[in-house]
Amino acid sequence: GENVEQHPSTLSVQEGDSAVIKCTYSDSASNYFPWYKQELGKRPQLIIDIRSNVGEKKDQRIAVTLNKTAKHFSLHITETQPEDSAVYFCAARAAGGSYIPTFGRGTSLIVHP
Amino acid sequence: GAVVSQHPSRVICKSGTSVKIECRSLDFQATTMFWYRQFPKKSLMLMATSNEGSKATYEQGVEKDKFLINHASLTLSTLTVTSAHPEDSSFYICSVNPATRGAVTDTQYFGPGTRLTVL
Numbered sequence: 001g002e003n004v005e006q007h008p009s010t011l012s013v014q015e016g017d018s019a020v021i022k023c024t025y026s027d028s029a030s031n032y033f034p035w036y037k038q039e040l041g042k043r044p045q046l047i048i049d050i051r052s053n054v055g056e057k058k059d060q061r062i063a064v065t066l067n068k069t070a071k072h073f074s075l076h077i078t079e080t081q082p083e084d085s086a087v088y089f090c091a092a093r094a095a096g097g098s099y100i101p102t103f104g105r106g107t108s109l110i111v112h113p
Numbered sequence: 114g115a116v117v118s119q120h121p122s123r124v125i126c127k128s129g130t131s132v133k134i135e136c137r138s139l140d141f142q143a144t145t146m147f148w149y150r151q152f153p154k155k156s157l158m159l160m161a162t163s164n165e166g167s168k169a170t171y172e173q174g175v176e177k178d179k180f181l182i183n184h185a186s187l188t189l190s191t192l193t194v195t196s197a198h199p200e201d202s203s204f205y206i207c208s209v210n211p212a213t214r215g216a217v218t219d220t221q222y223f224g225p226g227t228r229l230t231v232l
Contacts, residue, residue, distance in 0.1 A: 046221070087154075099219065
């Protein structure tokens, strides 16, 4: 089955700095890569996703890049703000089948004002 | 998208009792729902896939007699933790994916979660 590794487990930055979270996956059949943000005690919410036919996607301060050859994808947050503080999960899912993504272990992002 | 609710949001029970958690898909007819468990500062662990009108599919290592799942309608799935013990204390989250009904979007929409504490 799919295996998703996520690093770092904790990331501490100053407000205004950029933050980068990296994930690798094992199943070359995976073609959908969502990123979720989970604030303390709340539900995970999709913030951005990318499909394997695209190398990069951007939405305001958030961007995701995908390297299919190397089987890794990254989340980039620019101009971080304290409200970006949360746990971020990457995930990978193969085409067809059960629609169940495999999640990474999460990155706790702390943005210091 | 899809709006998913869960009830209760938190529950505290004594060891040995059973607890039922409800997951409702408010604006989407979900033939399939997913149940996750999340330990503090840990990732989402898929427990089972709930199928409307048929048996749930459990992930390896999840006791089906311990975690009873019933998906009686297109909008409701329930997870019952039977004979709960302190090690069952966790955050339980359900989700739906409109793609399971042919939607173009391929996003997991999560419920707000249920915090279970077993004393």
